[in-house]
Amino acid sequence: MNGPDAALRAAVRDAVAGFDARSRREIASRERFLAELDRLVDPFDRDAGAVHVTGSGIVAGPRGTVLHMHRSLHLWLQPGGHLEPGEPPWEAAWRETAEETGLPVRHPPGGPRLVHLDAHPAKTHYHLDLRYLLLCDDAEPAPAAGESQEVRWFGLAEATSMADAGLVDGLARLAQLDLH
Secondary structure, three states: OOOHHHHHHHHHHHHHHHOOOOOHHHHHHHHHHHHHHHHOOOOOOOOOOOEEEEEEEEEEEOOEEEEEEOOOOOOEEOOEEEOOOOOOHHHHHHHHHHHHHOOOOEOOOOOOOEEEEEEEEEOOEEEEEEEEEEEOOOOOOOOOOOOOOOEEEEOHHHHHHHEOHHHHHHHHHHHHOOOO
């Protein structure tokens, strides 16, 4: 494979291979990511197959982190979703987070920072979810019409107790970051 897709695949593969997976779930997710990135013809296109890469944001701000109630899963999750054609996962994480929360989020200085990954079933398909740190000042969530209106700030302890099991390791990492 040549061209921009090859460069994106290589960049994502390098980030995943270099990710410091610590828990059993993170280690298994990293292994699944690497196997699928090698196997899939187009891992970034949700229409190319049941298994595909998604991008999510783990938001950090003065009040903790932001979660939203997923409309169909009925779970408190980080914002995120499918990639648009040609969109890198870190841009999808930013776009989806801005859409789903209405918050003025931004990548940290120095550019996108992968802070968590999780491979998991998602109804009829399978997500290889790359989760990027997004920063936000003290602002109130204002999700767009059509998005879940249940979006709010959580302290990290409360977020950890409320979040889906697949996010717990990511929230633990957020607690360990020096954001100042």
